[in-house]
Amino acid sequence: MTATEILDIQAIRADFPILNQEINGRKLVYFDNAATTQKPTSVIDTITHYYNFDNANIHRGIHTLAERATRDFEASREAIRDFLGASSIEEIIFTSGTTQGINLVASTFGRKFIKEGDEIIISGMEHHSNIVPWQMLCEERGIKLKVIPVTDLGELDMEAYVNMLSEKVKLISVNHVSNSLGTINPVKKIIELAHAVGAKVLIDGAQATSHLNIDVQALDADFYTFSAHKLYGPTGIGVLYGKKEILNAMPPYMGGGEMIKEVTFEKTTYNELPYKFEAGTPNIADVVALKTALEYIALHGKENIAAHEDMLLQYATEQLSEIEGLRIIGQAKEKVSVVSFVMDGIHHQDIGVLLDNQGVAVRTGHHCTQPLMQRFNILGTTRASFAVYNTTEEIDKLVAGLHKVKKMLS
Amino acid sequence: MTINETQDEIIEEFELFDDWADKYEYIIDLGKKLKGLPEEQKTEENIIKGCQSRVWLNAHQEGEKLFFEADSEAIIVKGLVNMLIRVLSGHTPKDISEADLYFIDKIGMSSHLAQTRSNGLASMVKQMKNYAIAYTP
Known part of the structure; x- marks a missing residue:
């Protein structure tokens, strides 16, 4: 059984009432977990x-x-x-x-x-x-x-x-x-x-x-x-x-x-x-x-949570890599569930605004690491970061959202 | 055309759009159409601080009227700036400094004035008004 099957992600999502809302008419996809995670009802x-x-x-x-x-x-x-x-x-x-x-x-x-x-x-x-x-x-x-x-x-x-x-x-x-x-x-x-x-x-x-x-x-x-x-x-x-x-x-x-x-x-x-x-x-x-x-x-087990997040990271890395003109920044062998990327000819702020209109919350900018951005010779990135309550379906929405961004800006 | 007549015209244009994508496609198009600034005018002096994307703003006076030119790295910001220039450029410093920019809210773009966006629309408005005050005789 995979971690995702062990964990019953839908039940976990129900523990986080904030996730159950619409943003700009779309179901919220929260991918800004590296900035802060949402809180379960018990907390x-x-x-x-x-x-x-x-x-x-x-x-x-x-x-x-x-x-x-x-x-x-x-x-x-x-x-x-x-x-x-x-x-x-x-x-x-x-x-x-x-x-x-x-x-x-x-x-x-x-x-x-x-x-x-x-x-x-x-x-x-x-x-x-x-x-x-x-x-x-x-x-x-x-x-x-x-x-x-x-x-x-x-x-x-x-x-x-x-x-x-x-x-x-x-x-x-x-x-x-x-x-x-x-x-x-x-x-x-x-x-x-x-x-x-x-x-x-x-x-x-x-x-x-x-x-x-x-x-x-x-x-x-x-x-x-x-x-x-x-x-x-x-x-x-x-x-x-x-x-x-x-x-x-x-x-x-x-x-x-x-x-x-x-x-x-x-x-x-x-x-x-x-x-x-x-x-x-x-x-x-x-x-x-x-x-x-x-x-x-x-209660859910850190190993299970980590395994589920790893699966999301692999899936997101594969799916995002297929988008033409998208480059992932940070391809270390050992990573947690964070994907930072840049897109050819598109400013990260435009990506953030247009994804938000599709209900997808990501972080854009230098992430308080300006020297690191200078190291990669970029102004900033778009960062999607995943937590236990995220799903592959949500990653699909991010990918579809990015295709829409590309189309709108072309 | 007065500042408010231009604002009303923009509000009318936006009434044609029924979904967010059409609205933003229009703004993106305005961003592409904005002439921008030559590289030598994208100076530290012209940069507007506090923006997630860099925005440069320049002003010059012709007779009694003040004209703006601006540029940004982000296309949506550029589109918003295009509208601001359309509304404010070519008016007297007094009219500019006293203008109430209600069109931003009416076209549903007030979130871009919010602090969290840090995209500088609010800073841009402030800087345009500062120029106007500086040029007021």
């Missing part, structure tokens, strides 16, 4: 239930609601520990998303442990959120930023990476999966090589966690960060995993309540992990709902 219900029955500020409260909210909040942390294969809940820090996770490491680990003359390595296929925080740090501290080149197929040039490594390199920050191309990067190898020269590694997992099994201990990642909203969870919440000994050595990120042990005007002592990095009242409802999202994934 939406968790948020509603939390505010209807359990809302209270967490920790320190002694009344029943505070206990309930704290219990559910911490249960989510434990679920995430399990999801990432981390050894302790002390290593799971809640953030607002991947961007904050990266900025937290740049501001704390970066400022404390990376000095003038040191080097940081990123890659040529990073999202701006994994470029700009490092540029800011490098400018402030006189640190050198090096970039792993990208090959024509859209893979990292690992030979060049090996040649960049030296004892000057203190940190490597790369994505697990490219948001623009779908490339799965060999992060285990990248980490192993980095550790050999004593450098730490941060993995931007924003695009990986909904598709791949993550085991931070097997990877030996020093930091791993992701956003809930890209794996069927709510927006505004994310996670930073860090190895306990590194997090302990890092100064706090933001000052405020929750992150302190004792405060006097003379001196403040900081709370223990993970609270040291969680100043202020967190986004409690969405943290609780993230656990529901992980349960939704577990």
